[in-house]
Amino acid sequence: MKYQNPENKLFVKNRTNFNKHLKNNSLAIFNSNDEFPRSGDQSFPFKQNCDLFYLSGIDQEKTILLLYPDCPNPLYREVLFLRQTNEHIKIWEGHKYTKPMAELASGIKKIYWLEDFDNIIHSIIPYADHIYLNTNENDSSPHTVAYRDIRFIEEMKKRYPLHHYERAAPIMRQLRETKSAEEVQLIQKACDITKDAFIRVLKFTRPEVTEYEIEAEIIHEFIRQRATGHAYPPIIASGNNANILHYGDNNQTCKENELILMDFGAEYANYNADLSRTIPVSGRFTPRQKDVYKSVQHVMQEAKKLMIPGTSINDYNTNAGELMTEQLVRLGLISLEEIKNQNPAYPAYKKYFMHGISHHLGLDVHDFAGRYTPFTAGNLLTCEPGIYIPAEGFGIRLENNILITADGNIDLMAEIPLEAEEIEEIMNSPI
Structure with a gap:
């Protein structure tokens, strides 16, 4: 780990809040993520299970957290199990x-060896x-690999079939x-490094x-400031590459008068920025x-102003779509006739702005949250509109990270240059 450990009061508080939601006389178990093989005798870099980290702050493989607030033996109400090191592990790992x-x-x-x-x-x-018991219920994508939590559930039900199992x-x-x-504060640190x-x-x-040279400059700054690295694979998309939403080759030469759409963020202490x-x-x-x-x-x-407590996701997206529609008409990209005849399930603006405008952000880049839950104070989301024009050879996306509070939004990226004129000024200033 390159980052400095957060104060453990964060994880103590998280466990206390979790325990309040348990039924009486309940036990909960959280496992670390698998170490996934890459090829030969190599594994992919280890990434901790976000729920385990949220509750423990432990960023190491082969870790188990046991919570049993009503345990009759007070020794085992809160227990952490770790991989025991030895001379061989010390030398090689x-x-x-x-x-x-x-x-x-x-x-x-109370800490024991595994x-x-x-x-x-x-x-x-x-x-x-x-x-x-825990599973990955993030609904952003399906999960087809039988990861550690799934195997552990099967094992527990075989050994203790008559208990009441809960999610x-x-x-x-x-x-x-x-x-x-x-x-x-941790997400702000990731945003500051990204800036x-x-x-x-x-x-x-x-x-x-x-x-790829631009990508190299980004990771240099990330590592220099003790970030773990990229929060997600960076997009450095010049010219028409910007019209590929998940472009990741990052291997082209940037030509005069082209635009470069960049989508990247630092990961710090497992928390993420998304710019x-x-x-x-x-x-x-x-x-x-x-x-x-x-x-x-x-x-x-304007969309940032719509992100207020009590607003439903559907209303927010509908209103953001109307904002985008107005701008696309102004730019001459869609006509009033197209809007009049549009399919409500796929509005006319979707031709040039086809992705969602916001997602929750935290330990996961697309963080674990309720898709149908209205915004509440304490939610932290991206705001990322874009206009993509393949016929003109460029696409533009802008994205900041927004904290919703009862007293108004806080833009965690407010200090990152955004105005076109400021960007031009920095790019043309003496190095």
């Missing part, structure tokens, strides 16, 4: 948590009525969609630079490019 270090990171006092799990769980599970995920969804002050990377890119970009900016390769927007840019910026500024 390096540092692992010691018990004192894990206690400091998590605030959990080999003790079976004996301890077997000694207390007969006294529990309900067992809460931990609905509790985690409710908790994780509202960010605490400590979480906002510095973007300014670095503005000073670096020029005609004939390659997309989109579009800049001119030559340091100046053409009049048409700037006109479209101003339209996207207008939609973002």
Whole structure:
């Protein structure tokens, strides 16, 4: 881990809040993620299970968290199980948590090695009525791999078939969609690192630079500031590549008078930033490019005002679509006749703005939250309108990260250059 450990009061508070949602005499178990094989004897870089990290602050493989607030044996009401290190692991893999270090990171006092799990769980599970187990219920995409949580559920039901099994995920969804002050601080740190990377890119970009060179500048700044790395695979899309929403090749040369759509963010302490900016390769927007840019910026500024507690996701998206429709008419991209005859299920604006305008952000880039839950104070979402015009050879997307509060929104990326003129000024300033 490159980042500095967050204070454990965050995770102590998260466990307390989780326990309040359990039925009486319930036990809950959370597992770390799998270590996925890559090829040969290599594995993909380990990424901790977000729910386990949320409740423990432990960022290490082969970890189990056991919560049993009503356990008759007070020793086992809150237990962390860790992989025990040895000389072989120390030499080949390096540092692992010691018990004192894990206690400091998590605030959990009862810590055992993983080999003790079976004996301890077997000694207390007969006294529990309900067992809460976790699965990945993020509805952004289907999950087809039988990951550790799925295998663990099967194992537990074979060993203890007559207990009442419960889903931990609905509790985690409710908790994780509202960010605490400590979480906002970590996301702000990721946003600040992302800001510095973007300014670095503005000073670096020029005609004939390659997309992958820009990507290299970004990761340099991330690692230099102790970020883990990219929050997600970065998009560095010059010219018509910007009209591929999930473009990721990042292997083309950026040509004079083209635009570059960049979508990237830093990950810090497992929390993520998510930024989109579009800049001119030559340091100046053409009049048409700037006109479209101003339209996207207008939609973002107005959509941010719609993100208030109590607003439903459907109403928000409908109103944002109307904002975009007005701008597309102004730009001459769609006509009033097309709007009149549009299919309500696929409005006319979707031809040029085909993705959603916001998603929750946190431990996951598309964070765990209720798709049908109205906005509430403490929600933290992106705001990312875009206009994509393949016929004109460019696409523009702008994206900031917005915290909803009872007293108005807070833009965590308000200090990152956004105005077209400011971007031009930085790009044309002496290095």
